[in-house]
Amino acid sequence: MLKKLFAIALAIIVVFPLFYTASMSLFSPRDFNTSPALFFPTSPLWQNYEKAVNHSSFLRYTFNSVFTATLAAVMRTVIVTLSSYAFSFLSFKGKKAILFFLLLSAFIPQDSLLYQNYVTVSRMNLINTYLGIIITGLFSATQLIMLMTAMKSLSRDSYDAARVDGARDMTILCSIIAPLTKSIILTIMLQSFISTFNSYLWPLLVTNENAMRTIQIGVSLMGYQESGRLGPLFATLFIILVPFVILVITTRKFIIKALADGLSY
Amino acid sequence: MKGKNDRRAYLYVLPAVILVALFYYYPFLKSFVSSFFLQNQRGELTSFVFLDNYKATLTNEYFIASVKNTLTMMLFFVPANTILTLAAASFVRREKRVNEIIGSLYIIPMAFSMSLLALIFKQIFSPTNSIINRIFHLDIVWLNDRTSALFAIIALCVFLDFALDYILLLSAFRKIERNIIEASLIDGANEVQRYFLIELPQILPTLIMTIFLAVKDILLISAPIMLMTEGGPYRSTESVMFYYYIEAFKGSNRAAESTISSIMVLFSALLLALYSIIQRRRRHA
Numbered sequence: 001m002l003k004k005l006f007a008i009a010l011a012i013i014v015v016f017p018l019f020y021t022a023s024m025s026l027f028s029p030r031d032f033n034t035s036p037a038l039f040f041p042t043s044p045l046w047q048n049y050e051k052a053v054n055h056s057s058f059l060r061y062t063f064n065s066v067f068t069a070t071l072a073a074v075m076r077t078v079i080v081t082l083s084s085y086a087f088s089f090l091s092f093k094g095k096k097a098i099l100f101f102l103l104l105s106a107f108i109p110q111d112s113l114l115y116q117n118y119v120t121v122s123r124m125n126l127i128n129t130y131l132g133i134i135i136t137g138l139f140s141a142t143q144l145i146m147l148m149t150a151m152k153s154l155s156r157d158s159y160d161a162a163r164v165d166g167a168r169d170m171t172i173l174c175s176i177i178a179p180l181t182k183s184i185i186l187t188i189m190l191q192s193f194i195s196t197f198n199s200y201l202w203p204l205l206v207t208n209e210n211a212m213r214t215i216q217i218g219v220s221l222m223g224y225q226e227s228g229r230l231g232p233l234f235a236t237l238f239i240i241l242v243p244f245v246i247l248v249i250t251t252r253k254f255i256i257k258a259l260a261d262g263l264s265y
Numbered sequence: 266m267k268g269k270n271d272r273r274a275y276l277y278v279l280p281a282v283i284l285v286a287l288f289y290y291y292p293f294l295k296s297f298v299s300s301f302f303l304q305n306q307r308g309e310l311t312s313f314v315f316l317d318n319y320k321a322t323l324t325n326e327y328f329i330a331s332v333k334n335t336l337t338m339m340l341f342f343v344p345a346n347t348i349l350t351l352a353a354a355s356f357v358r359r360e361k362r363v364n365e366i367i368g369s370l371y372i373i374p375m376a377f378s379m380s381l382l383a384l385i386f387k388q389i390f391s392p393t394n395s396i397i398n399r400i401f402h403l404d405i406v407w408l409n410d411r412t413s414a415l416f417a418i419i420a421l422c423v424f425l426d427f428a429l430d431y432i433l434l435l436s437a438f439r440k441i442e443r444n445i446i447e448a449s450l451i452d453g454a455n456e457v458q459r460y461f462l463i464e465l466p467q468i469l470p471t472l473i474m475t476i477f478l479a480v481k482d483i484l485l486i487s488a489p490i491m492l493m494t495e496g497g498p499y500r501s502t503e504s505v506m507f508y509y510y511i512e513a514f515k516g517s518n519r520a521a522e523s524t525i526s527s528i529m530v531l532f533s534a535l536l537l538a539l540y541s542i543i544q545r546r547r548r549h550a
Contacts (some may be wrong), residue, residue, distance in 0.1 A: 116292030
């Protein structure tokens with residue numbers, strides 16, 4: 001019984017920020033200044049949502065985020081899939097050394113290379129470009145391990161048969177290998193989408209034009225905090241959160257399985 | 266197949282190799298080499314000074330304070346994170362309907378990105394009228410002193426890592442083979458004995474993994490601090506990586522940039538190496 005109570009208490013704590021964001025998205029300016037703080041708005045101010053959606057930069061920021069996240073997800077998946085295919089099915093000189101070179105990168109945290117990477121990207125003239133926002137994150141060693149593990153567990157028979165028939169790599173990859181490792185490839189895509197969509201520090205560094213900002217940075221640039229109009233700020237946050245909450249809850253079985261399989265290295 | 270050389274393989278691994286070389290090895294080597302030299306404003310190396318840059322960084326009072334802050338956060342964050350995620354996973358580890366409902370609530374934090382959650386937490390821990398104060402009948406001016414600011418940052422970090430660690434631990438619990446548990450039932454083990462003597466040892470590798478992930482995350486923390494406190498009040502909540510960010514981008518301090526970058530890369534590599542060794546030992550033991 002005590003265990004149940006703790007479990008429920010923990011659930012309430014975990015859900016609280018979501019609940020409170022929803023509640024604050026309907027606060028009037030006065031509700032924010034009431035002391036002690038309110039749990040619910042005195043009367044829900046639906047205009048906050050109107051203001052949030054009609055903000056001149058809202059659509060642009062959202063588009064930038066969705067576009068860069070999609071682009072990164074596709075590119076990273078292609079890059080990881082191609083190299084994983086090579087390491088799993090082809091034999092070539094220096095294979096072990098190249099694999100070691102790639103996997104060792106998992107030991108180097110990019111967070112502590114921010115400045116040097118910034119210098120490189122600005123020398124490549126990629127400041128304020130979509131490519132600049134995503135380029136440092138287009139490869140992931142952990143995802144390569146995930147996919148290689150999946151590909152190596154496949155039986156080689158169908159690969160060898162296709163090879164004998166003279167099928168080309170792209171045909172084999174697209175029509176035999178990819179369908180069999182579909183769930184891992186989808187996981188990699190989803191992970192890449194979410195991590196790019198959610199990234200903050202790097203896009204902050206490599207963009208300075210308002211039109212190139214992503215939503216993660218944009219919410220702080222909409223001027224809500226400065227003008228004390230916090231209602232539309234939380235309405236904006238809630239609009240961004242809802243699709244992700246739905247995504248996380250509906251795909252939870254899939255996410256749990258994929259993470260459990262993938263991270264067990 | 267043996268001895269055959271599929272040349273086109275090089276083409277397939279080339280993008281990955283270029284990306285890793287350009288955005289992992291090159292910046293690290295550049296920082297590492299630069300850390301032994303003086304640099305001019307354009308970033309060119311001028312004279313070899315061996316360890317002088319390290320001496321300057323390691324004796325800087327703000328750097329020392331940032332190390333202390335990072336260690337303090339680690340001291341509280343890692344146990345808090347471990348206990349809460351382990352508790353959450355333990356509560357719902359049996360596949361029952363009610364557990365599935367509570368369990369799906371536990372993964373909601375995954376929907377939040379760090380920057381959005383920081384904005385929400387900033388309001389929850391508002392210095393003027395905090396909802397936390399109302400709930401717990403407190404009278405704290407949040408974010409206004411080092412202790413309360415660090416507490417708020419740690420709370421944010423716990424929330425950010427919660428869902429992933431919970432999922433990892435939960436799937437570890439559920440992977441335990443039924444016959445192990447059933448054998449313990451026949452032996453007459455009670456609920457508590459079964460949990461501590463049978464189940465916990467089984468999930469230990471995953472638990473160790475989540476602990477290491479937590480240590481690594483808090484070691485590299487910077488953006489949550491940037492958003493919650495900007496290192497304040499009076500630079501009292503700066504972490505090592507936040508100090509690095511400020512020195513590199515705002516202060517043009519090349520010595521601090523190259524030395525801290527090198528130290529942190531080596532340190533986290535060491536940490537991960539330690540992790541691999543521990544896990545390998547366990548597997549062979």
